[in-house]
Amino acid sequence: xxxxxxxxxxxxxxxxxxxxxxxxxxxxxxxxxxxxxxxxxxxxxxxxxxxxxxxxxxxxxxxxxxxxxxxxxxxxxxxxxxxxxxxxxxxxxxxxxxxxxxxxxxxxxxxx
Amino acid sequence: xxxxxxxxxxxxxxxxxxxxxxxxxxxxxxxxxxxxxxxxxxxxxxxxxxxxxxxxxxxxxxxxxxxxxxxxxxxxxxxxxxxxxxxxxxxxxxxxxxxxxxxxxxxxxxxxxxxx
Numbered sequence: 580x581x582x583x584x585x586x587x588x589x590x591x592x593x594x595x596x597x598x599x600x601x602x603x604x605x606x607x608x609x610x611x612x613x614x615x616x617x618x619x620x621x622x623x624x625x626x627x628x629x630x631x632x633x634x635x636x637x638x639x640x641x642x643x644x645x646x647x648x649x650x651x652x653x654x655x656x657x658x659x660x661x662x663x664x665x666x667x668x669x670x671x672x673x674x675x676x677x678x679x680x681x682x683x684x685x686x687x688x689x690x691x
Numbered sequence: 692x693x694x695x696x697x698x699x700x701x702x703x704x705x706x707x708x709x710x711x712x713x714x715x716x717x718x719x720x721x722x723x724x725x726x727x728x729x730x731x732x733x734x735x736x737x738x739x740x741x742x743x744x745x746x747x748x749x750x751x752x753x754x755x756x757x758x759x760x761x762x763x764x765x766x767x768x769x770x771x772x773x774x775x776x777x778x779x780x781x782x783x784x785x786x787x788x789x790x791x792x793x794x795x796x797x798x799x800x801x802x803x804x805x806x807x
Binding site for chain 1: 697
């Protein structure tokens with residue numbers, strides 16, 4: 580499910596390393612999942628999506644993995660760069676239109 | 692590509708006044724738009740679903756008389772915060788989906804509301 584709290588979990592990585600951000604979702608009927616990147620003071624920016632009939636999808640430097648058995652989603656960022664520093668949210672879409680439910684978010688900090 | 696625009700980006704208003712935030716789909720039509728609210732260091736929480744030509748659908752706990760939503764055209768939805776109070780200060784974000792691109796969901800840049 581989603582956790583909403585005052586302190587976002589933080590992942591700190593060295594520039595050039597790979598990053599893995601995890602997310603647990605709650606609705607087994609969700610058919611579409613999206614990862615968003617949100618920089619301070621800005622709206623969410625689409626990164627990559629995956630449909631429930633897939634378990635892996637790759638983009639440019641990013642890979643999303645979906646494990647429907649345990650309702651787990653992960654975002655892998657290869658060769659993490661300082662510009663990747665942001666808060667990352669996973670979102671799931673149920674079977675009621677395009678309404679998205681967001682996870683709690685993870686703050687990624689990239690050390691130069 | 693498709694763009695969703697919000698206006699204003701920043702607004703400060705006095706307690707008790709009302710403020711309107713606009714959400715526009717710039718180059719596509721959106722029969723449905725969504726309004727989210729985000730408090731500092733928290734995730735986005737869905738407030739309501741805005742339906743063109745009909746009443747909005749509000750999430751549990753969101754006062755429909757306080758957060759008025761109007762979706763008068765296929766490219767514009769407005770959120771009006773009535774009788775604003777300091778606790779309404781937040782980041783308000785809208786989203787819209789483009790059916791022609793496989794229901795890709797686009798977000799606006801958000802609107803910061805500060806009630807003093």
